[in-house]
Amino acid sequence: MKAFQLVAQGKPGKFELREISDPAPDADEVLVRVRACGLNHLDLWVEEAGLPMPIQLPRTPGGEAAGEIIGMGKEVQGWKIGDRVAVQSNLFCGKCEFCQRGEESMCLFGQLLGVQVDGGFAEKVVVPARNVARLPETVAFETSAALTLAGSTAMHMLTNRAQVKKGDWVLVIGAASGVGSAAIQIAKESGGRVITTASSEAKRELAKKLGADSVLDSGDAGWPAEARKITGRRGVELVIEHAGGELLLKCFECLARGGTIVTCGATAGREVNLNLWPLFVKQQRLVGSYGRNRADLEKTLEWAAAGKLKPVIDKIFPLAEAGKAFAKLRARQVMGKVVVKSG
Numbered sequence: 001m002k003a004f005q006l007v008a009q010g011k012p013g014k015f016e017l018r019e020i021s022d023p024a025p026d027a028d029e030v031l032v033r034v035r036a037c038g039l040n041h042l043d044l045w046v047e048e049a050g051l052p053m054p055i056q057l058p059r060t061p062g063g064e065a066a067g068e069i070i071g072m073g074k075e076v077q078g079w080k081i082g083d084r085v086a087v088q089s090n091l092f093c094g095k096c097e098f099c100q101r102g103e104e105s106m107c108l109f110g111q112l113l114g115v116q117v118d119g120g121f122a123e124k125v126v127v128p129a130r131n132v133a134r135l136p137e138t139v140a141f142e143t144s145a146a147l148t149l150a151g152s153t154a155m156h157m158l159t160n161r162a163q164v165k166k167g168d169w170v171l172v173i174g175a176a177s178g179v180g181s182a183a184i185q186i187a188k189e190s191g192g193r194v195i196t197t198a199s200s201e202a203k204r205e206l207a208k209k210l211g212a213d214s215v216l217d218s219g220d221a222g223w224p225a226e227a228r229k230i231t232g233r234r235g236v237e238l239v240i241e242h243a244g245g246e247l248l249l250k251c252f253e254c255l256a257r258g259g260t261i262v263t264c265g266a267t268a269g270r271e272v273n274l275n276l277w278p279l280f281v282k283q284q285r286l287v288g289s290y291g292r293n294r295a296d297l298e299k300t301l302e303w304a305a306a307g308k309l310k311p312v313i314d315k316i317f318p319l320a321e322a323g324k325a326f327a328k329l330r331a332r333q334v335m336g337k338v339v340v341k342s343g
């Protein structure tokens with residue numbers, strides 16, 4: 001089969017479309033014919049050696065895969081050849097104390113698809129059967145590839161790590177990102193009022209189309225003050241952010257008393273100087289979020305099938321041109337998601 005593999009890390013890294021042997025499923029694994037796979041910032045970190053873990057090369061990146069089951073090990077039950085599936089990128093063990101209580105995002109033995117094991121930028125991928133979810137008939141492979149990772153990340157942040165409520169003011173950082181575009185839709189669908197940030201006119205237009213009530217220019221240093229003004233100076237109840245660094249501190253400037261910031265990333269910096277005085281005086285929360293639980297993924301697919309959560313797809317590249325998808329995301333020219341189609 002063909003696989004788009006990283007052969008040397010760097011910025012940019014060196015990729016090759018290689019012909020490799022088909023992966024063989026173990027007793028508890030399924031072999032999936034990949035139809036589409038979404039690209040995420042995580043893939044860029046794999047490319048540029050930006051993760052605090054060694055990556056074995058060559059490595060096939062891609063965590064957001066969707067396709068059909070074409071083979072399985074002898075212990076697999078409940079699935080048949082031809083079933084349409086979405087792969088849960090945080091491969092969980094299913095046995096540890098967290099998995100047993102439905103908190104697969106905290107799995108003690110979790111592995112990331114496309115990071116520690118070969119991922120979906122290939123014609124085929126093997127994963128444990130417990131890590132695939134049924135893809136509703138009405139949800140296209142491309143839709144799944146654009147929603148399962150970022151969409152379920154946002155679902156986990158807004159409905160599990162925090163609970164968005166009707167009437168809440170929600171600040172979503174980065175409207176045009178995968179997580180941001182999904183978070184806006186989930187917050188609105190849950191009855192929230194959304195303020196969001198975006199760096200260009202085109203991205204701000206997209207934010208309005210997604211239903212945001214107020215869209216701020218992230219290039220304007222005064223945006224936190226503007227957010228406070230919109231909320232009648234009281235601040236927002238909930239912030240959904242994935243940038244970290246100085247941007248995280250800016251989010252505290254527009255957080256209401258008792259408000260919560262949920263963060264799931266640190267693309268803008270992993271260390272911050274946080275002033276704890278206002279944090280405890282205003283009784284605010286800073287909550288970490290990582291990956292998603294099984295239930296978050298299933299809810300994301302249900303919402304997609306019901307038309308409540310729509311993907312924002314910027315461009316679809318064929319597998320042979322996956323390198324262009326990496327370049328586009330690296331250049332920060334993506335509105336929503338880029339997806340790689342492998343047949």
Ligand SMILES: [Zn+2]
Nearest residue numbers: 093096099107
């Ligand atoms: Zn586990």
